[in-house]
Amino acid sequence: MRKLKQILVVISILSSSILLAQNPMKRVVLDADSHIPIASASVEISSFDGSVDTTLFTNQNGEFFIEILTEYDYYISRTYYSSLAGSIEFDGNTPQDTIFYLEPIDCDCSKIEDIAKEDAFDFTIGFDLFSPAMVDSDDKFKSVFSFDYAYEGKVKLANNIQLGFRYSPLKIKWMTMHSDTLITNIPHTKEGYLKVSTNVSVYTRFIFTTQQNNHGYRGLFLDIGAGYSLPYYFTYTYFTEEHTKTSTNHIHNFNDFQAMARIGYYWGSIKATYRFTDILKDDYIQPPKLTLGIEFNIPMQ
DSSP states (O other): OHHHHHHHHHHHHHHHHHHHHHSOEEEEEEETTTOOBOTTOEEEEEETTSSOEEEEEOOTTSEEEEOOSSTTOEEEEEEEETTEEEEEEEETTSOTTEEEEEEEOOSSOHHHHTHHHHOOEEEEEEEEEEOOOOSGGGGGEEEEEEEEEEEEEEEEEETTEEEEEEEEEEEEEEEEEOTTOOSSSSOOSEEEEEEEEEEEEEEEEEEOOBOOSSSOOBOEEEEEEEEEEEEEEEEEEEEEETTEEEEEEOOBOSOEEEEEEEEEETTEEEEEEEEOSOOBOTTSOOOOSEEEEEEEEEEOO
């Protein structure tokens, strides 16, 4: 008689398992405030014994389905969608159509939701690499290259908008001309400009996306602003022989005002600057007004 009871229990468990496997149990995920079904919510499911570890997604009606092999299999799930999340506990006895509600996430997610407040300081390294020809005099330049470093601080204007301040203590810029340019009438092999300056700029940053990680770093962003470049040193140099050069200093004016734009993602950006004015005295060819380059923006927090 005892053996018969054991056999009946085994048959009952097997029958239940087969039935549940053929008919997955349905659960529904709703917004806790509006009670509206949440489609495409991610449901991370795992068992205490580690035998189950998977992720499901709710359908258009906020439903997800899972096969419970026995009533003793116990699952715990963390379900989330955007800024909502909830913990779900269920087992084989959890009724069909059980509803789970997602509440606002109670975690350190403010950095993602309020990225403009958290993303406050950067250390920046930049390079000017190319100046497209916009006027005839731009064709006289063989290459334009610069290096600078800067400190940037930003304050929040809105959740995804910042007002930024950029200060570069040092920028070095080389502008090499073609050998037949001949600013000087003396035969020479090479000529060009060297500019050493400090730069300040103010810009507005628009943050379009964020990286969904523990720190909530900015993702895609756009900067638009204006700045001023104050030269420490500006010189014109030409070489009459390989190691013989002549330089002329103080050839600049103090009117180097620029517009700037950057588009980037987290640590890197492509930048463009456009100079509004002619910055050299009358006898000298004006450097190209538009320059393009790259920057590496390292968050300092």
